[in-house]
Amino acid sequence: MRKEIPLAIAFVTGFVVLLEYFFLPAVPASKAWATMLQQWGIVVSGFAMFVAATNLVLVNVKKMDPKRNKEWYNPVLLLVFMFGMAFIGLFVGERTATYQFLFTKMYQPLGTAMFALMVFFIASAAQRAFRAKSVEAALLLAAGIIVMLGRAPVGELAGSWLPNLTNWIMNFPNVAGNRAIMMGAALGATATAFRALVGIDRSYLGVD
Amino acid sequence: MTSDIGIWVAAICTLAMFSFLWKENSIFRSFQHIYVGIAAGYGMVRQWQAINNMAITPLLTKGVTTWIVPIILGVLLFARFFKSIAYLSRWSVAFLIGIGGALSIKILETEFIRQAQATFVPMNSFNNIVLVLGTVAGLCYFYFTIKPSTALLGVAKLGRYVLMISFGAGFGNAVMGRVSLLISRMQFLFGQWIYLIKM
Amino acid sequence: MDLLVKLGNIDRRVIYILLILATLVPLVRPIGLPFSVSEATKKFYAAVEQVPAGETILMAIDYSVGGGPDIHPQGQAVFRHAMARGLKVVFVAFVTEGTEFANQIIAEGEKMAGKTYGVDFVNLGYVPGSEVAISAFAQDVLKVYPKDVRGNVTADLPIMQGIATVADFVLVTEFATGIPGPSEWIKQVGTRYNVPLAIGVVTVMGPQTTPYYQAGQLVGLLSGLKSAAEYEVAMKAPGLATAAMDAQSIDHIVIVLFIILGNIAYFAGKGKKGR
Numbered sequence: 297m298r299k300e301i302p303l304a305i306a307f308v309t310g311f312v313v314l315l316e317y318f319f320l321p322a323v324p325a326s327k328a329w330a331t332m333l334q335q336w337g338i339v340v341s342g343f344a345m346f347v348a349a350t351n352l353v354l355v356n357v358k359k360m361d362p363k364r365n366k367e368w369y370n371p372v373l374l375l376v377f378m379f380g381m382a383f384i385g386l387f388v389g390e391r392t393a394t395y396q397f398l399f400t401k402m403y404q405p406l407g408t409a410m411f412a413l414m415v416f417f418i419a420s421a422a423q424r425a426f427r428a429k430s431v432e433a434a435l436l437l438a439a440g441i442i443v444m445l446g447r448a449p450v451g452e453l454a455g456s457w458l459p460n461l462t463n464w465i466m467n468f469p470n471v472a473g474n475r476a477i478m479m480g481a482a483l484g485a486t487a488t489a490f491r492a493l494v495g496i497d498r499s500y501l502g503v504d
Numbered sequence: 505m506t507s508d509i510g511i512w513v514a515a516i517c518t519l520a521m522f523s524f525l526w527k528e529n530s531i532f533r534s535f536q537h538i539y540v541g542i543a544a545g546y547g548m549v550r551q552w553q554a555i556n557n558m559a560i561t562p563l564l565t566k567g568v569t570t571w572i573v574p575i576i577l578g579v580l581l582f583a584r585f586f587k588s589i590a591y592l593s594r595w596s597v598a599f600l601i602g603i604g605g606a607l608s609i610k611i612l613e614t615e616f617i618r619q620a621q622a623t624f625v626p627m628n629s630f631n632n633i634v635l636v637l638g639t640v641a642g643l644c645y646f647y648f649t650i651k652p653s654t655a656l657l658g659v660a661k662l663g664r665y666v667l668m669i670s671f672g673a674g675f676g677n678a679v680m681g682r683v684s685l686l687i688s689r690m691q692f693l694f695g696q697w698i699y700l701i702k703m
Numbered sequence: 704m705d706l707l708v709k710l711g712n713i714d715r716r717v718i719y720i721l722l723i724l725a726t727l728v729p730l731v732r733p734i735g736l737p738f739s740v741s742e743a744t745k746k747f748y749a750a751v752e753q754v755p756a757g758e759t760i761l762m763a764i765d766y767s768v769g770g771g772p773d774i775h776p777q778g779q780a781v782f783r784h785a786m787a788r789g790l791k792v793v794f795v796a797f798v799t800e801g802t803e804f805a806n807q808i809i810a811e812g813e814k815m816a817g818k819t820y821g822v823d824f825v826n827l828g829y830v831p832g833s834e835v836a837i838s839a840f841a842q843d844v845l846k847v848y849p850k851d852v853r854g855n856v857t858a859d860l861p862i863m864q865g866i867a868t869v870a871d872f873v874l875v876t877e878f879a880t881g882i883p884g885p886s887e888w889i890k891q892v893g894t895r896y897n898v899p900l901a902i903g904v905v906t907v908m909g910p911q912t913t914p915y916y917q918a919g920q921l922v923g924l925l926s927g928l929k930s931a932a933e934y935e936v937a938m939k940a941p942g943l944a945t946a947a948m949d950a951q952s953i954d955h956i957v958i959v960l961f962i963i964l965g966n967i968a969y970f971a972g973k974g975k976k977g978r
Binding site: 369477 | 511542543591599600604670680
């Protein structure tokens with residue numbers, strides 16, 4: 297029964313939602329059931345975050361041992377900020393100065409700076425490894441350079457041909473390539489979803 | 505230079521992250537942990553607000569008892585931390601898979617049928633020919649079901665070229681996006697922290 | 704020849720410093736390079752422009768802090784446009800940080816003369832569940848959002864009168880850094896409800912979102928900070944995004960030059976080996 301019950305749950309919930317979606321959107325009962333299940337889905341998803349948080353706590357408590365971890369203070373910092381932010385948000389108030397300070401003066405700059413670092417790595421990697429070694433690499437390189445120059449205002453200095461060429465790349469070859477990927481992935485995603493619903497793919501249960 | 509302590513803290517956070525450019529260091533790692541900590545704490549606040557507003561308050565104050573079901577399913581997710589009842593958490597996962605899977609099947613319409621329809625354009629201009637042949641050739645490149653013939657391999661090669669142009673466009677845009685992030689940090693550091701840029 | 708080959712091995716720190724300078728100099732001494740407004744941005748602008756004054760539009764703020772600066776100016780520009788046109792804006796978020804970004808946009812709205820929270824704009828906040836949440840929200844707005852972020856009962860707010868499903872908005876706009884994004888919104892809202900959908904994405908997502916726009920599934924598409932700058936220009940109200948465009952140009956030139964130098968070094972080295 298350990299496998300059968302979850303398989304049945306996935307099948308029945310999926311079936312109810314599909315029924316409303318494709319066949320009975322106008323039938324009130326079918327709509328009501330499908331809507332309710334989706335609203336329940338929101339609540340269950342919300343709990344999932346707390347499972348992740350619990351996991352984070354368990355992992356970091358283990359790492360706090362100064363004998364094993366030279367930087368034992370890092371997990372301490374993580375947990376202090378985690379519970380500090382949660383406590384202030386839930387019990388002190390979200391519109392308080394401290395909460396806003398943590399979000400706008402720490403979280404936002406840290407997150408943005410972390411992602412901004414990427415530009416340095418992209419630039420240095422491109423300089424080292426982005427070589428026109430084959431037709432494919434040359435096409436990739438040329439398209440990349442044209443788009444980089446053509447989408448920035450500086451491209452318009454060279455005349456309208458560069459932005460026009462950029463728009464052409466974006467609207468025709470780029471759409472064709474991305475559309476091919478999109479259509480292939482859509483077929484794959486449909487098959488995967490269907491396999492999970494009917495119980496052929498059971499990887500989410502931790503079994504093959 | 506500003507005397508606002510908030511700006512100073514934000515500047516220190518930014519510089520701590522940028523210190524990684526010199527080399528991986530302990531200050532960077534500490535601030536990385538702070539970042540994850542705040543993210544997790546913030547996430548908890550958001551999730552709790554949503555669950556509380558939607559299910560717990562209506563259950564407790566208005567007696568809307570149907571909310572018990574998702575709350576129980578949500579709590580069951582924690583069963584994974586206890587070996588003897590870990591299997592119960594699969595019920596909740598199965599529930600989410602069922603709904604998510606069913607909703608995602610719509611992708612067949614939006615990203616297959618509608619995209620195919622949009623590719624059915626008259627081949628009366630160079631651009632339309634590029635669009636149609638490019639898409640078909642790209643699809644041929646991803647076709648693995650049968651052993652490819654020479655003709656299919658030729659078309660697939662064309663498809664590979666089209667994909668490379670797409671990836672090139674992707675690369676150009678990826679650089680562009682990251683540059684935007686760098687600019688925003690520079691606008692902050694040299695505009696709000698050190699008054700070098702006129703804002 | 705050796706010098707050319709050496710160009711392929713510039714110390715990465717030199718590249719970093721040059722990039723920082725290439726960003727800083729045009730910010731300190733702006734050049735003011737002009738640029739035109741793209742077709743997709745014009746369409747987005749027109750979609751907001753066509754909404755009759757007094758009607759309500761939806762702005763879904765689905766972006767995280769990582770990509771924030773690349774897309775937040777889009778949200779700000781569209782909101783300013785909506786306010787200038789006398790529209791009402793309902794904010795929702797299906798990415799946690801979206802709530803805070805919407806609050807930041809609204810803080811600007813509260814400083815505008817004659818604009819009031821709950822009447823001209825409201826932030827309903829975040830709900831978890833990604834695609835499932837979007838679908839549930841689209842079907843029954845008030846059930847998914849019984850309260851706004853400030854704890855007001857949503858059904859009692861003046862702005863929410865007459866809003867039951869997503870089809871009650873005259874225009875739906877969404878701004879995304881990832882998932883949920885265009886794919887989920889087109890699936891759950893675009894094809895199911897008779898409401899125009901316009902989407903803004905971070906620059907990285909631009910190429911993969913273009914097929915939806917080209918297929919007519921979106922009425923407008925904004926891609927990254929450049930589109931935000933174009934939107935500011937379309938509104939004739941240049942802001943921070945426009946100010947960033949000089950630096951964007953110079954940075955791109957520097958990166959392209961590095962790539963070209965790398966290739967010169969590669970072919971020079973190859974020629975040497977060949978001999």
